Amino acid sequence: MNELNFMPHQNRVLNQTEHFNRVAYYLDMGLGKTFVGAEKMYLLNNTVNLVICQKSKIDDWVQHFTEHYPDYAVFDLTSKSQMVTFRNRVETDKYYKPDSQIVGVVNYDLVFRRNWLLTLDNFTLMLDESSLITNENAKRSKFILKMKPESVVLLSGTPTAGKYERLWSQVRLLGWDIPKKAFWNSYVDTRWVENGDGFKQEVIVGYKHVEHLKKKLAEHGAVFMKTSEVLDLPEQVEQKIMFKPTKEYQFFIKNSYLMLDIKNLIQFKDDSDFYGVDVTPRVELVGDNSLTKTLYARQLCGQYHKEKLEGFSDLVQSTEDRLIVFYNFTAEYEAMKAIAERFERPVSVVRGGEDSRTAYERHNNSITFIQYQAGAMGGNFQKANKVIYFTLPLGKGSCDLWEQSKKRVHRIGQDNPCFYYYLLVKGSIEEKNLAALQEGKELTDELFKES
Template identity: 75%
Template sequence: MKMLNFMPHQEEALNRTEQFNRCAYYLDMGLGKTFVGAEKMYLLNNSVNLVICQKSKIDDWVQHFKDYYPSDRVMNLTKKSEAINFRTLVDTKELYKMDIQIVGVINYETAFRRDWLLKLQGFTLMLDESSLITNETAKRSKFILKMKPESVILLSGTPTAGKYERLWSQVQLLGWNITKKAFWSSYVQTEWVENGDGFKREVITGYKHTEHLKKKLASYGCIFMKTSEVLELPEQTEQKIFFKSTKEYKYFIKHSYLMFDTLNYCKFDDADSENENPYIELVGDNSLTKMLYARQLCGQWHKEKLEGLRDLVESTEDRLIIFYNFTAELEAMQKKLADLNRPYSVVNGSKKDLTAYDQADDSITFIQYQAGAMGGNYQKANKIIYFTLPLGKGSCDMWEQSKKRIHRIGQAKPCFYYYLLVKGTVEERNLAALKEGKELTDELFKNT
């Protein structure tokens, strides 16, 4: 059993919520929400406990309970045999005879497909990254809001991303039975604006009565903590590295079409029938496909950026974290860096191998946003390279949390963030939108 030694801010969070059986720890990334949430679950002392988290975090949660709470019985509910054991212990009441706490761990996308979870009663529900239920119309949110826990623990470093309207579904779980209409009426400022086709749409322009909202949230067990308020972490430095936009990108943006030579990365005219080079046809017939191809032309199909990545990697022998989006990007980067003979680790939807990260000071760890941006401790490294940026729903949260993978408790060195950006493209606009706490929209993209 590993010893638990809580930091002052963690003890404060637990003390301030001692009287609550429903609470939210909105602690900034890197402040140890896992330790606070698990300890609160232990103190609540319900025999049945359920942790819902991202798929990439299941193993981390299982291991955490095994390391620090060996008297508990922890089960990975994505595994059929362990799910059956969990249900059997609950249904037959055997766990009460054994005088133990059982902890089931499952991911969001699997949970709402397990109807039997709705039958659980008298249990503690913990949501890791509770910001993932901010859309109350999503299947996972609807399912979780139907559950009947006795106690609730919410964990998130970015519960709202500065948007208070996103809190409504979470406060329902905390027992604040305010309707969505009343919540918006009390705290959200909106106005109706023309959308260009004769119709109006409601847009959020700001917030009101925020001090009252904060007091109300505190009365329902919400704890907000920012890193700067409780810890002195090392300085963070960001650096943009620019590359020229290619003629292929410009042609595609103008015409929404490109006959592209993926081998030479240089032609966009119709291919000669006798030429056996691997041409592909890019057709941006809607905003989604056009955005996708535009990003790829700035990523895995951008020679200068891949060269720049190699130069940057060669400039240091320190551990490096590289964030990326697409599998093709990973393949292009690995090919470009192969002869450097640097050990590497990979974290993505199909693989999580951190051997090189753990053992080699000069390792490179490639992390796909969806699999590792919102969870994981990588403070052995102090440098992150953003080969491409996240885009789409949840991109702001993903980007903010990705930065905290190295800037957290245990980091003693200054942290550096390198953005590889193709100038005058969607990438520049995307980073600007992320820094403003926004997600790049179709309208912004059209002006690229």
């Protein structure tokens, strides 16, 4: 084993899967999947290793291998020059340097654009956040399922978000050769119901033979572990901060149309200044389909909701502690950043194309803004213990994003109770969305059906 100090539960997982060359470490966020997965890959001892992860985690994996496994030659395959070098090393090392080990790290959205990866053989494939291949019809999933690794390491804290039908593609990578139809017939309980248009559709109503499923997964190298089973982490406290729906929101929900006067909505309480966001005085919102109606309804509960922005301002003024803020849209970030700067709070941000954590690391009173897609599923922010949800994630994958966002602070190294503040517009789609997330559901078009 490499010279690292592993925690007892990490050693237990590695020992439990010692004789497997295909494993799934479904360890809760904060239990150190990175260390366990990397060590298993090291022990598998293949010459060629490929790690597929989210784009935001590329640098983290490269650094981890470089720091803890100095014998590895590590390549960032998002770099064309490093990709070429890695490819050349694959061809030469497997014939002339069988004792050397090389690692390539690439992101999910790029891997299927590298067809030559399908020629790899006798290699170890690691998927960080393997839940990202649950849709077997997605390009990245199809590509990965065509690959021919000798060994596989799957890592995820939320492999299914409670939906066992999502396991099939991961099951295939573990070497359990069960057809999708047979998997569903064995473990997924469905029913045909009227869809309101005179037709019937098959919907999932529950699961069956779950214990048998777990047994089969264990036989194929899968380990499930919750934080509460091995660690005593601090208490988690959730608090809802409610705001009244605006007349603009109510008008839009009723009419699917609104001519919105933005300037009047985003002034400070004392009307002395604006939030610093460059906006046009008026904007037309047309919800002519469920997608656009959902989008504008969410924005009317976020960036266009004056009372909620003022509520965020109040929270900022109420504490000098570090704050983590999750958001969806750029306009939300710009408005909240202006508020933070007004009160001279140092700002860090993790969003598409930008990952600046200097203020978070250096200043106890910093505010770190994290866009869900860019940072909810990765990163250690346990220096903070207060999280603000300005808006919530919605749609496909929202359960995973929300669950994992909470683990950014509630993880190993956190000594204080964790507080989560939900800024919600009462009676709006936000309340329905939070209720669905808490039930492990993903809300989409259901938002606008009558209660």
